[in-house]
Amino acid sequence: MDADARFGAEEVRIRCLTDSAGILRRGDRQRVEAGMEEITRRFPQIFVAIYTGSLGEVANMRQFGFWLLNRSAFEDVPLQKPNEAGILITIDPESKAAGMVFGYLLDPFLEESDTFECLSRAHAYWLEGRYADGILRTLKHLDGILRKRSRQARRDPEHFERKVVLPAQMGDLVRRIRSGHRPGVEEKPTEVVR
Amino acid sequence: MKFLPSISAGVVLTASAAFALDEPPLPAWRDKERAELESKGWIPGAILLTADPIPDEPAKPAVAALEVEQPKPEEIAEDHKLSSEIAEKYLPAYFAERPKNFLVDPQGLLSPSDYRDRLSFLNYHASDSSIDLFVYVIGGDQEIPSEVREEELIERFFSEGRPAAIVYYYLGAPQRSVVYLSPSITDAVSAAEQRRALESSVMQAFEKNKPAEQIEKFLVQMSIRIYWMERMLAGESAASDTLPLTGPVTASSSRAAAKSAKFLWLQALAVRSAIPAAVLLGAFLTAFGFSHWLRMRARYRFPEFDVEPRLGGAHAAGVGAVISFASAALPPASQRDQVPDYLRRA
Numbered sequence: 001m002d003a004d005a006r007f008g009a010e011e012v013r014i015r016c017l018t019d020s021a022g023i024l025r026r027g028d029r030q031r032v033e034a035g036m037e038e039i040t041r042r043f044p045q046i047f048v049a050i051y052t053g054s055l056g057e058v059a060n061m062r063q064f065g066f067w068l069l070n071r072s073a074f075e076d077v078p079l080q081k082p083n084e085a086g087i088l089i090t091i092d093p094e095s096k097a098a099g100m101v102f103g104y105l106l107d108p109f110l111e112e113s114d115t116f117e118c119l120s121r122a123h124a125y126w127l128e129g130r131y132a133d134g135i136l137r138t139l140k141h142l143d144g145i146l147r148k149r150s151r152q153a154r155r156d157p158e159h160f161e162r163k164v165v166l167p168a169q170m171g172d173l174v175r176r177i178r179s180g181h182r183p184g185v186e187e188k189p190t191e192v193v194r
Numbered sequence: 195m196k197f198l199p200s201i202s203a204g205v206v207l208t209a210s211a212a213f214a215l216d217e218p219p220l221p222a223w224r225d226k227e228r229a230e231l232e233s234k235g236w237i238p239g240a241i242l243l244t245a246d247p248i249p250d251e252p253a254k255p256a257v258a259a260l261e262v263e264q265p266k267p268e269e270i271a272e273d274h275k276l277s278s279e280i281a282e283k284y285l286p287a288y289f290a291e292r293p294k295n296f297l298v299d300p301q302g303l304l305s306p307s308d309y310r311d312r313l314s315f316l317n318y319h320a321s322d323s324s325i326d327l328f329v330y331v332i333g334g335d336q337e338i339p340s341e342v343r344e345e346e347l348i349e350r351f352f353s354e355g356r357p358a359a360i361v362y363y364y365l366g367a368p369q370r371s372v373v374y375l376s377p378s379i380t381d382a383v384s385a386a387e388q389r390r391a392l393e394s395s396v397m398q399a400f401e402k403n404k405p406a407e408q409i410e411k412f413l414v415q416m417s418i419r420i421y422w423m424e425r426m427l428a429g430e431s432a433a434s435d436t437l438p439l440t441g442p443v444t445a446s447s448s449r450a451a452a453k454s455a456k457f458l459w460l461q462a463l464a465v466r467s468a469i470p471a472a473v474l475l476g477a478f479l480t481a482f483g484f485s486h487w488l489r490m491r492a493r494y495r496f497p498e499f500d501v502e503p504r505l506g507g508a509h510a511a512g513v514g515a516v517i518s519f520a521s522a523a524l525p526p527a528s529q530r531d532q533v534p535d536y537l538r539r540a
Contacts, residue, residue, distance in 0.1 A: 042493060042494060043494050043495070043496075045496060045498075046496075061516045062514065065514060065516075066507060066511070066514075069507075069510040070507045070508055082509060083508075083509035084501075084509045086509070096519050096520035097517065097518045098516070098519065099514055099516040099517070100514045100515055102514060103509050103510040104503070104511065105496065105498060107499075107511065108499055112514060112515050113515070113530075115514045115515040116515035119515055119516075119517040119526070122517075122519075123517060123519050123525070126519040127521075146494065147494055149496070150494035150495065150496055151494075153497055157497045160497070160499070161497070161499050164499050164500070164501045
């Protein structure tokens, strides 16, 4: 990964709530931790991590979030919950930017626009430096989206499965073409297998 | 020290008062003093200082005990001596037909202005109430002829049409008043309630001395009581037990009661649908609370799909949003669609 070259290829051990920038006061920490636990309680498969810190002017917020979620080992997350089930919110109070990335488990269910909507809810709070309030607002909106997507996935799981399987099928098709597949023979449609 | 003079004065006054309570001894003649004065002539006040009878004063006859005739039994029972029956010439105007006006006064016992005011009030009452109020004004010392049977008249004249309360009001003697209800509502309003209505109206009337003011108070109270009768008709239990019979009654309260009577049908509807509505509301609130409780306890799970790793990320592929909050001039709406295409999922 290019991000490894920039941020390092070593595993990073952090806690789910890491306030390196020191923007959360004691009471704020408790409130934010309660909000994070609520997400974990309601969605037992996933967890939320929050990192605040200065990334410097040259750092790319999206790239850093991507790198951190892939390289970090969260000390206070059970081992049975891999980082694929994580949602990481990164806040840089110096450059005044925030990002949200999520693991592969949520890949079929969350879109970039969803994370943008979540962060948008916090915009007004973060403008005023009310970081904890903004984070809680973000988590609340995230909670609503996840509940909605969970219900949709229960009703129609194939809809979400297609999002992640179709690209693989396309790759197979390309490989078959490259390996001398003859167009005269009709291919039976491949069923999606979970 | 400054209180010493006042204390001394107080002691002296107290002693003087105690001394004053003792009667001074009566003067008494000293030896031969009276004889000397009498020998000199007239003694001033001598006539008062002797027990001898005053000369030249006429002898007073002994006062005889007053002989007052004891009241007769009929005088004790009857406050008023009934003078006469209603003159025969007025009987047709009273009892020949159902009255055209709510106030029947063929004898002209009320002054024209009082008649107009009372009739206006009764008209107003009728416009706001479902029970009309007819009032026959009879002289306080008059009697309805025995050949007139009131119940039969009520049955004949008031069996049809709007429900009505009919009052025979004796001007100046409100305690003699009688109230009848038209047959359509007689069963719905108990006799006790009718009696209470009459009693409270009479008591209100007795707050005034003038007959014209008495009838005014009487009618106002009766109008209020009719309002309660309307509520009984609407199926509501009689609240008259909780209603004080003698309370401060004003014309405004009567008007308020009359206005409430306008919405009698609405009240009846509300009474009928109160229990079902309460049950529905309770069920709705219970369902809402239970649903909320379930939602709070709900756990959501996602199906797990095999996702092909991308961009060399073992756990995540970095598809997420970034937002800047550096300036209020850069709102979230202007920051959409900022993800580079190469980071998007194919």
